[in-house]
Amino acid sequence: MTPRSPRPTALGAAAMLLAGGLLTAAPPAQAADSTPGTTPAKAAEVQRTGAISPTPRSVTNRPDRITITPTVTLVAGATSDEPSLEVVESALRRAGAQHVVRGDRPGxxxxxxxxxxxxxxDAQRLDGPSGLPAEGYVLGIGAGRIVLAGKDTTGTYYAAQxxxxxxxxxxHPGAEVAGIAVRDWPGTALRGVIEGFYGTPWSHKARLDQFDYYGEHKMNIYVYSPKDDAYLRAKWRDAYPADQLAQIKELADRAAQRHVEFTYALSPGLSVCYSSDADVKALVDKFQTIWDAGVRTFAVPLDDISYTDWNCAExxxxxxxGGAAAGAAQAYLLNRVNREFIATHPGAQPLQMVPTEYYNVDASPYKKALSEQLDPDVLVEWTGVGVxxxxxxxxxxxxxxxVFGHPILTWDNYPVNDYTTSRLLLGPFSGREKGLPGKLAGITANPMIQPYASKIALHTVADYSWNDTAYDARTSWLQGIKEYAGGDARTEKALRAFSDVNYSSALNSEQAPDLASxxxxxWKSGDAARLTSVLEALGAAPNRLRDSLPDRGFIADAGPWLDATKSWATxxxxxxxxxxxxxxxxSAQAWELRQQLPAQVAAANSFTYTGLDGSKVPVVVGDGVLDRFIDAANAEHDRILGISGRPTASATLGTWQSxxxxxxLDGDDSTYFWSNGAPAAGDRITVDLGRTRDISDITLAMGKPTSPNDYLHEGVLEYSVDGxxxxxxxxxxxxxxxxxTAPDGTKARYVRARATAGxxxxxxxxxxxxxTKDGAVTGGPPAAAGSSLRAASDGDPGTIYRAARAPEAGEALEVAIGQAGPVRSVTVLRPTGAAGRGDIQLRGTxxxxxxxxxxxxxYTKVSAGDRSADAVRLVWGAGSAAPQIADVVVTGQD
Structure with a gap:
């Protein structure tokens, strides 16, 4: 067993607060900073300037200064350790010190x-850390010295950070540093990350890198619980191969060096027999091998399993x-592990567990049994109300x-994206009430499948869990971006733009707030120059990040999303x-640009990455903002062209991925709307025709070969003029x-399918x-497969009538206008390069x-001189190629 640095006592302290025991983040009154002028606002001011993260509790500027001399003496005290000394020495060298000498007295x-x-x-007239909670610290700069004093070794390490x-x-030496006094402590005992997602587990290299990041941001716990590590779940009884066990040892050692508690979480629930002595022994033996690798904290998650089906008759x-039986069985197993392993291993931290009912606070027989029978020093993990x-x-x-009767450690499912794998979730930690950390044993955040890309959100988690009183989600997010960009303003701007279009999540409902604004x-000002600059910057952001972002792992993580962002900006x-x-x-230039859009949007939607099972996962960027801007631009172009009645679709159900x-409504049977949940009675899928029109045949095609049961099983088709x-x-x-088929004369603007049962x-x-009958298209040549005559005048230039053959002599395509009236102009839109000659004619009264x-x-637009007409037709010239028409647009008097 490798010697380990002294460990923090946060886990033990958290578990001891049982009987009435909610944690408090506030230190005793006598521990308040006695330096005049200290206010909570000071810490917030430092946060805004980006000087210190997480935000300290108390920061006071001193009138004196110190100078970084060529030689600096480093004196180690009782709460120092090698990691703290290394951080300080490195910081001093970056500040200009040429020689850092370690000694036992001042130089x-x-x-x-x-x-x-x-x-x-004492020389700085500052109170010491004795009255602070565990991991608190005091940092003083002034009176000719720098002093770092932690409540414990971890506190001193945090002072070094x-x-x-x-x-x-x-x-180079000579830099002057303004005097400052920092008095700081954490808002909750445990602050960190649980690698607990489904999908590709993090690499060994990425985990080592994460521990460095946690140490820098005063996070002190990491829970190893990837769902797709077979040795944690399906093969939980089996010993690790030697190479994997060696990696766990290396992880535990690196975590200890960064003052992070490596927690090993074994999940036996898929096959365990709770009453089996052999299974208890297998669990304890597995923990022993992990103990021998240097791990001191253990968990037994029992989430995402059935507790209505036993794994053994015994x-x-x-x-x-029933639930009470399951709670009793789980308590029995955990108590045996707690007494036969944790209690017999001095230095072991309190056992953690995840209950099967981890996602609510409703009283139940299961929770009651667990609360009453589980050993009181076991920490219970909980996701909040909802997964x-x-x-x-x-x-x-x-x-x-x-309801659980035990200290609560949150398993906060953010920024985890295993349930929305098409997205990067780069927005801040939000929706958590101030004062919450003080009621918890700790906060662990479940990150994304992408470890490096998770850091932006984890920065805000660290900020909140350390000092929720001063926490502002947006401010912390912007500071995290600035830090991650490595101090380069152009890279920071690019990272902010990219993070903005990957902002939305279950916590942050607004997507791309900067770009949406x-x-x-x-649309309000018409300032095209400004928006051009914004979109050019967004399009340039991926290359800037690839060239300049210090953390190259982020580039690998975000590659497909970077590509998609560039394409969407285009x-x-x-x-x-x-x-x-x-x-x-x-007009001709606008139409040419309009025709470029479908391919560009398709390209933006084409990027994927390979999932754990080898499947291609499409990526989503700026959804609901970038795509809607393009839709709005098309609608504005329609308005200018004189097109009205372009159909749109909506649903009361959410959308699965893209x-x-x-x-x-795209005329392509291979694409589809797909909800992200089952409908309830009253849910609706609606087509808006844009204006009231004469309707005829209606076709609703649902389901798909790989999901044949995904359709409205019970419902009605309805229509309305006013909605x-x-x-x-x-x-x-x-x-x-x-x-x-609607009866003759039926007019409607809206047609919907409404579920009549869940x-x-x-x-x-x-x-x-x-x-629709108005705008009905007849004649020929007949449409090719996958096209239709109606596409020639359906109010959507994106759908195209493509003839199956060249026109025959005298053949024409006729578009009904409806009731006869004055016609100002006729515009015929064709795909660029479409061949074929023809005359444009009007039928008078x-x-x-x-x-x-x-x-x-x-692009052809001809004046009609306000002639009264009820139809327009295209009479094809002899020898024309097979015609293609995007839309025939007929405009009347204003």
């Missing part, structure tokens, strides 16, 4: 730094059935403490240029494909087609056709 000349020496604070941030980076015979809790309050924590500003710039060209009257409602009063067309039951399956809608112009390139 005869030059600066002296006292590490772990409370008595040295604060000093690292305070000292300048000059590279358990049913011993405890019976991914959007908010967490003091009242909830108090109720959890009551810029888009809103553009598409958004094209959309902006299209709008500006259309507003400037450059399978948005718009996909059920308030609805008429039923037909009811349907038990069939994924639904059709209906179900367990999600919903897929491949196509929701509502045929006398039934005669009049030629008003000829097709000319991709």
């Amino acid at each position: 005869r000349s030059g600066l002296t730094v006292h590490v772990g020496d409370s008595a040295a604070l 604060t000093l690292r941030q305070v000292l300048p980076q000059k590279g 358990d049913k015979a011993k405890w019976g059935t 991914v809790a959007s908010t967490m309050t003091v009242a909830q924590a108090e109720k959890a403490r009551t 810029e888009f809103d500003g553009y 598409a958004a710039r094209t959309a902006l240029r299209m709008v500006e060209a259309a507003r400037a009257g450059k 399978n948005t409602p718009a996909r059920m 308030q009063n609805w008429q039923q067309l037909t009811a349907f039951s038990g069939k994924p494909d639904v059709t209906a 179900q367990e399956y999600w919903v897929v809608v491949r196509e929701f087609d509502v045929a 006398d039934g005669k056709w009049l030629t008003i112009g000829a097709l000319d390139g991709a």
